[in-house]
Amino acid sequence: MRASRFLASSGLRFAVLQTVLLIVAFTVAGALTKYSVKANYRDEVHTRILGEVNALSALGRDKGAAAMARMVIQNERRPGGLEYRLEGPDGQVLVGDLPPTGAGPGWTVLDWDDAVVPGRPFQDLEIFTQRLPDGSILTVGQDMAEQSRLSHTLKHVIFWCGAAGAAIGLVLSGLMGGGALRRVSGVVAAARAVSVGQMQVRAPTRRALLPDDIDELGATFNKMLDDIVTLVNRLRWVSADIAHDLRTPLTHIRQKLEGIRRAADVDPGVLAACQEIDADIDELLRTFDAMLRLAEIENSPDLIGRGPVDIAEVVRRVADAYRPDIEASGRELDVSLAPAKVAADADLVAQAVANLIENALRHTPAGAKIRVSLARREHEVELSVSDDGPGIPADQHEAVLQRFHRLETSRTSPGSGLGLPIVAAVAKRHGARLALADAGPGLKAMLVFPALRRAESI
């Protein structure tokens, strides 16, 4: 699958959007969690400190300052314990590691500098200071480094959970979206095939217990195609019936004419008239055949992807067939063919080339030069038939490809008026392009076929 096509897929867009939303959600949830954990922890620390302060001050009140000091020393040794400072009324430190804070009574947050107490890298401290009744000052604090570690861990957990979630989400929606994308691509490919005439192609369907919207899309699309095929077939039967109904009376006319011709063996006038009528019937039939042929080509399946045909051989065969006729009529035929192969139906290409040559023959005066060439370019093979006759005005190039269109000047010359439309239909079936150009002077008709892919041309 090409990158541009992948990016254009709604499945991928959906997956990316989903992932971005997931990341945003995790970030917000993480921030909220972190904030509330931090607040909770702080509350807990406050409760613990206040409890300690109350317990110590009660002990000091009941048993005296010395007992309180002993308790502080004891508590201070406990691992993970609180930090203390007890200053006597005279401002002298009695016990505790906390450096002087200078803070007044109540709560303070201290940014501790480890230069103050080497080896105790306090990061940030929550401290509570209380003046005791005897005038001494008790300060109890908790190092918040623990909380910072916790917060750090939490951040990691949230980040990795989020990342894992996003990755899993991306993979899952990629898989599901990819599956949906493939199924939608199947319908798109089928639609494309049908649009170039491969009426037998259907969108892939699956037997699903719970059909989703894509199943329904495929099924509806296929149903629509079945209806179209039925209609086309009905149309084909109708034209086959018309063909039969018109051919039968024409057969009878021709049979009766032959009877008359035999009976009138000696009368040259009647014989000549019979011949003229026969020629008219022929003309009628040719037009009729050309119409049916055109319809047949237009309704035939697409030929893109057909086995490679040596188009140079086909063109040479047709050109060789016409050469004596062209030269006998006083015109010149110049054929230059590069070796080339294209995916094609040889019969149809032969007919197209014959029509183009006949067209050139019909619309040029004696002495004209007709040039048939085949050129291979990187991505296409150009088959062209050009002449140096009067040409067709550029503004009428489009019109002559229409059925039964003939330039006023050629109204009197024979021809069904279906020659170029048949070439156009052949071109369409091959995924080729028919273009008319001014050959200055004259007309150049080009049939440009897509070149075979490398693998096919070997």
Next chain:
Amino acid sequence: MRALVVEDDLQTAEYVRAGLSETGWSVETAFDGETGLERSRREAFDVIIVDRMLPKLDGLSLVSAIRAANGQTPVLFLTAMGAISDRVAGLEGGGDDYLVKPFSLAELKARVAALARRPVMAGARDAAVLRVGDLMLDRLERRGRIGGREIELLPLQFKLLEFLMLNEGRVVTRAMLLEGVWGFRFDPRTNIVETHISHLRGKIDTPGQASRIVTVRGAGYMISAG
């Protein structure tokens, strides 16, 4: 030679019967598919001419039934169904030739004659050297000779002469040549066959003498020793 014509259009059936009778054929007719199949089973024919659209049993099924029962009689479809796909279906379904209505009697006669002679000509089909009178064609070396004299033939002229000689003594129509020599399944609006024949005559004919390739008026061309 006996031919069976299975055709529901009475006028056409009679026209074909009368036309073939002139060239020595004994022609039986059947007007629907079932009768046609019945007669083809009970009697021996050299050629069977079948319409595609028939009452009771269509032509394609009729021929399939004959082939399924191992019937080898050559079959020519004579039908108004003229699309390439119809023709392909006819030939793949067991037909040996396919002629679209309205047809010319000469074309029909030529094709029926070609079909009837097919088994006899099977040997010639693979022969390395073809001879008609003093005309000799070496198919391996792709050279032609008249008497002892070498004639120079372009590849297409060789193919054209080969086709005529393979059908020695029989009329070959323009349509048969277009299909057999050029592989064209369409009808060119120009005289390419006539022009090529005239060029070929220039190569193989002796000035002042009758052409070796006979034009059969309103039918086609023929090469024969006589």
